[in-house]
Amino acid sequence: MSDPISTREKLLKAAQNLFWTRGYSNVSVRDITRSADVDVALVSRYFGGKQGLFEATLKLVPPWEALAADGEALLLKAVKSFSEPHDPRSDAVNPFTMLLSNVNDPEMGDMIRDMVRRGMSKPLAEKIGGRQAETRAAMLLAVLFGAALMRKSFQVDGFQAQPNEALVAQLMHLARAALAYDG
Amino acid sequence: MSDPISTREKLLKAAQNLFWTRGYSNVSVRDITRSADVDVALVSRYFGGKQGLFEATLKLVPPWEALAADGEALLLKAVKSFSEPHDPRSDAVNPFTMLLSNVNDPEMGDMIRDMVRRGMSKPLAEKIGGRQAETRAAMLLAVLFGAALMRKSFQVDGFQAQPNEALVAQLMHLARAALAYDG
């Protein structure tokens, strides 16, 4: 083959796709190795075990780009990062899908919660400032994660159907309301 | 003992507590029987197996009371039903916690998604009516489930701390915004 992808990379890619969509506990090591067409024992050899492989995929999560912007641009980036549909045929799984899939995991839930608090909730609260910054930031995150939940997990009708533009506009309206209310 | 609770009830109660908080796949039959102080085999005898026991707990889910109200009262009931904290020492587990815990389950996810669509999303859309009723209903649900997610799953700081009254007021503000926007 003219495809010199190392076995380690094949494992990491397959693990990312499966872990990020189904969740850590719902994916077996044999699921991953079967998908990557690789022997089961190599997971322990290259990554030290299932947990090490999962943590390796966590390092593929990019920083939340919305935090680099300000004001209206911040909101737009934040909304778009959540409202992008998750395409199973694509290699790129939405990182927020991964957070939703693993938040309730009995083994990895703590790690995921820490990622959200440290990487999203706290920096967002510091960024927006003002009265009740923590609560208002949490409200914005509630809107965003709620939207992702409706789309990816519950798959309710009113979310997948319409063109993406209208959905983004509606979420922007809601996001502004989340940050505006200060009690 | 002066406690004539039947074994079947003990099993159902323990199953409800464990299934609704940890999720179907993350609870073993032996976890339940150990918690209920009952033999493992009785699950299959009384409920036909693990799946039957889970479905028996699903019948304990009450209908969504918010759907019986109208206008502002509907919103208030809806918000309160979600924003009530989940107390692990209490016997009454919030049904929406159960939905969040089981929506990503590989075996029971379909059933849970159907419950939300048929019991919440569609009747709510019919109730509110107007333009884009489905999408606006989905937006309201996104706010509510997002709030529950922030509280129960992510446990972000800005949500648990403050008095419940302020949180309800803020969520009401957001819920009105969700239903008001019609494109």
Place this chain on the structure above:
DNA sequence: ACCGCCTGTCAACACTCGTTGACAAAATTT
């Protein structure tokens, strides 16, 4: 008393899980 029925107990089943160690093949270095 005898019978039948409900209830609970125990051991075992077939299966999947993550992980390990022995061994072979290939690639790299000396």
Place this chain on the structure above:
DNA sequence: AAATTTTGTCAACGAGTGTTGACAGGCGGT
């Protein structure tokens, strides 16, 4: 060419899963 390191293969392990069947005790009814 020989030695060493890397890479992949195979079988097995102990633990945990849901489920089943055989068996015993208690209960009320004929």
